[in-house]
Amino acid sequence: MSKLSEMKCEACQADAPKVSDSELAELIRMIPDWGVEVRDGVMQLERVYKFKNFKLAMVFTNELAELAEAEFHHPGILTEWGKVTVTWWSHSIKGLHKNDFIMAAKTDQLLG
């Protein structure tokens, strides 16, 4: 399997399958800094990025927004002084799709 960060998101239809337990186990190992959360029954990927101040947190936030628009797949973002919490899941299937793992890997690439 090629690197997740080099893959492109596929159009995720409402009837697209969620990742299976075995796919989840394989994919989560490829993004070791990310955790899995379940909120209102929706499985999500989440990572907290730390920054020196609010301005740098906002720079990262805006870069992430550009990435999301380019892939037309959008995260939850909480931007605070010195940190940004990024949450990926697929709204259309109310859970995790391979797209979310691809976008988590692409998010890590923003750090250079």
Ligand SMILES: C[C@H](O)[C@H](O)[C@H]1CNC2=NC(N)=NC(=O)C2=N1
């Ligand atoms: C309304 C719009 O079509 C949807 O939000 C698109 C675009 N961005 C998206 N982002 C995410 N994370 N999941 C989706 O299902 C999704 N679908």
